[in-house]
Amino acid sequence: MFDIQEIRSQFSILNQQVNGKPLVYLDNAATSQKPNSVLEVWKQYYTEINANVHRGIHTLSQLATEEMELSRRKIQKFINAKNDFEVIFTKGTTEGINLIAYILTQKLKKDDEIIISYLEHHSNIVPWQLLCERTGAKLRVIPMDENGVLQLDYLDQFLSEKTKVVSVNEVSNALGIVNPIEEIIAKTRANSDAYVVIDGAQSAPHFKIDVQALDCDFFVFSGHKMYAPMGTGILYGKQSILEDLPPFHGGGEMIAVCSFDQTTYAGLPFKYEAGTPNVGGNIALGAAVDFINKVGHENIQNHENALLQYAQKHLLEIDGLKVYGENANRTGVVSFNLIGMGISSDVGMILDKMGVAVRTGHHCTQPIMDFFDIAGTVRASFAVYNTFEEIDLLVEGVKKAQRMLA
Known part of the structure; x- marks a missing residue:
């Protein structure tokens, strides 16, 4: 049985606060956190x-x-x-x-x-x-x-x-x-x-x-x-x-x-x-x-795909937000920008003040960025310990960044 709270309890680092807010770690494509057993x-x-x-x-x-x-x-x-x-x-x-x-x-x-x-x-x-x-x-x-x-x-x-x-x-x-x-x-x-x-x-x-x-x-x-x-x-x-x-x-x-x-x-x-x-x-x-x-490949894949679908749905409800690769078969990552509102790092810094860790920039894939004629994207990437509540905090943070950068 998949128990997200039991899984999260195995990652001590997730219990801390960043900038006075609970840590929401959404930079897993860069590196994942490590369970206590490891x-x-x-x-x-x-x-x-x-x-x-x-x-x-x-x-x-x-x-x-x-x-x-x-x-x-x-x-x-x-x-x-x-x-x-x-x-x-x-x-x-x-x-x-x-x-x-x-x-x-x-x-x-x-x-x-x-x-x-x-x-x-x-x-x-x-x-x-x-x-x-x-x-x-x-x-x-x-x-x-x-x-x-x-x-x-x-x-x-x-x-x-x-x-x-x-x-x-x-x-x-x-x-x-x-x-x-x-x-x-x-x-x-x-x-x-x-x-x-x-x-x-x-x-x-x-x-x-x-x-x-x-x-x-x-x-x-x-x-x-x-x-x-x-x-x-x-x-x-x-x-x-x-x-x-x-x-x-x-x-x-x-x-x-x-x-x-x-x-x-x-x-x-x-x-x-x-x-x-x-x-x-x-x-x-x-x-x-x-x-x-122990967690199981099927459980991991099902949970992460559900997080991706949930994140994309709610991010796309934000006017002026573009998801790259929106219609492609994807896993674990949503990469986006607020069009016409600063650069990706501006959004990333505002999210960080809210305790939300994402990656910004070209992600060591400059040809992809050149294809889309952009300098970089905001990338939220998911792991088995992430929750739908954390996605809500991401969306809230992006909306705040949009207001601040308007």
């Missing part, structure tokens, strides 16, 4: 078993290793990877995409093509631009329409034997639009031998992920957007592909044998986990998976 696991690591992993025979090192590898197996099940060694710990989505773009360097040559979409975060644009600079490959961009919906007819036109990478997000961080990645993957498989990369930063907190059913080659996401500590993330890659590609970072842990004459590399996943990992954070990421599983 924070306790993180604290327990540092207070009871703090040690480096995989390298020691002493008790604390063995315990730390067991806990981190247990977390890896939890994440394997969470995304339905075939093998636990296909799950690579990273700092987050950005590092995951940069890792992929770097290790694919030897697979691309001049005039090969990389396809991304107009809806991408900068972290799924810039690494591919850097890869193009290194190799002479070219970037092609699937356009979107005025609703933020990708125009997949262009993907059909773009796909060819020159296509070496297709990298798209499952959910837009700026607009909340859910992209048809199953269709994108199917089209790619039918018309090219390209590597398929899925940015799951905004989908992993909301949807049930099945990388085997998707048949993607890589899937990346961040822990801190799904109730885990910052500095945690996952890169999933198919075994055959990861074994074929070179390492990313060199150093401890990722070697089999190291000499001045030659170094050979460790097997998966350690080949891509050089150096001391974020052990406490990685263990806590497993606890975040436990939290999501």
Whole structure:
């Protein structure tokens, strides 16, 4: 049974006041808050078993290793990877995409093509631009329409034997639009031998992920957007592909044998986990998976979709307010502006005085903002602990901002 008050009781941070008002935290697409169960696991690591992993025979090192590898197996099940060694710990989505773009360097040559979409975060644009600079490959961009919906007819036109990478997000961080990645993957498989990369930063907190059913080659996401500590993330890659590609970072842990004459590399996943990992954070990421599983994907999705529908309905009752992507299939995000009344940060500052935390600006998606000819939007984004009463306070705050800025 879904009990919102019981869920909220697990997040101590939500009990505080900001500017004399109860905190209304609606910036979850930037980072989610962390339940006490996750924070306790993180604290327990540092207070009871703090040690480096995989390298020691002493008790604390063995315990730390067991806990981190247990977390890896939890994440394997969470995304339905075939093998636990296909799950690579990273700092987050950005590092995951940069890792992929770097290790694919030897697979691309001049005039090969990389396809991304107009809806991408900068972290799924810039690494591919850097890869193009290194190799002479070219970037092609699937356009979107005025609703933020990708125009997949262009993907059909773009796909060819020159296509070496297709990298798209499952959910837009700026607009909340859910992209048809199953269709994108199917089209790619039918018309090219390209590597398929899925940015799951905004989908992993909301949807049930099945990388085997998707048949993607890589899937990346961040822990801190799904109730885990910052500095945690996952890169999933198919075994055959990861074994074929070179390492990313060199150093401890990722070697089999190291000499001045030659170094050979460790097997998966350690080949891509050089150096001391974020052990406490990685263990806590497993606890975040436990939290999501306990609440249930269906409960999370139903609640967040209800919040989105409620928020959009009541925000659109405000004269002069525009919601971007209003008619698209979306989740977790409503991105809007008061047309002709200051900039998004003006609205955000007024909301902050009322205890309402939202994100303003371009959300690291400047091409989207350029498409709409705006500098930025006000973005309210939802998590499982948000309530309809908080949406009412958001709407009240936007109405106040409208009066103040008129």
